[in-house]
Amino acid sequence: MTQDNRRDGQAGFTLVELLIALAVTAAIAFFVLGGLDFSRRAWEISRGREGAEEVDAAMTQLRGLLARTTPAMAIDEGDRIARVLFEGHEHRLTFVTLSEATAFPGGSMRVRLYWDNASDARGRGTLMLRTAVYRSNPRLVVDAQPIVLVRDVVRLSLRYFGVIETGRAPQWLSDWPSLRGTPQLVLVQVEVATNGRPLHRVLQVPLRVAAAN
Template sequence: MKATAGFTLIELLIALVLMGLLMLLVLGGLSVGGRGWEAGERYQQQQAEQYQLQQVLRGLLAQAQNLRVRSTEGEVLLAFQGEPDRLTFVAPGRAGDARTALYWYRLQQDEQADGHRLVLLARAYRAGEPVDWTRLFEAESAASGAEPVVSERHELMALASRQPVLGYQAPNDAADALLRSEWRNEPRLPRRVEVALSGESTAPAWPTLAVALDEYSHALRRRQP
């Protein structure tokens, strides 16, 4: 009687081990691919959020108002104070709609327990109100009889090791002229404001935000026949 050919126990065990190794390789590849896909989606989401943030800032900065305010010392100043790392200005409460109420805004870096963040402070603009630049967004004392200031704080993005760097172009400067690092106590608004981030980060790159102020584009249209 002829014996039927078959697998020995050792051959069966070897086949099972090889199949197990193959499954491990397949699952490992799927895991790496899944993590790569998730990282790509996070990166795309961060880029989309940065784009939306830049659009909001562009709309507000472009509508900076050419207003005069009086300081607490009685000095008449432009309602626009630009520093290398922060900017205070007045603009409509809704970007793109000049008919809405005016607000004070301050773009600056804040230090939090989990790191630095780019924030936007906002509060209602009051015509004729004496301005103290250092306490502009602090609640006024009820004992003074003034209506308390209601300020808002909007966290825009985590900065990690990056720093905000602002630049200002004078109205009469050439387009390729070096930007000024400050715009304080000036008689006119700057023609252009740039917001950049310096330093290294694993977050998507922040393209320099260059905003031409509407004040000058409106003036140009008025001069045209």
């Protein structure tokens, strides 16, 4: 009788042993889940940093294009009069810039910058570039394939600073008429959606040559 009772007592766990086992299991789970959460946060930070670097690289490219703007003439298809090709709006811009001697060696290229957000219900769009070899006759211009500059753009603002009437002080405008040549400054403000806080980037680029007809 005594031997059977002793055998039954050795077959299971005591309450203290059970509590210790639960505590160890909880500690292991805490460290495992904590490690997974740390890895997730590290991945998000890394991804956000990569996204910021891509946006900064795109802004540097855009700054270079704007800084090399040249007041090239183009024939207006409406009245057939040659005017400086620079037409700016809040969400799109057309201008002529000097090539970096890569895609268009040694010459000029026409650039169209625009925000394509028509198909995104979330309000996000893509900042796009379309380039072409510059020709004064618009009918001879053939656009290359569009280039993605920045994705997930939720806000784009283009503004232009310059003289639009002789004798008046320069002013900021959200629309720059093609009749007025090139402005003195172009201000670009971009907001890009990310996993964390939105990225805000601002460029204020002086144009190398500001000319009017």
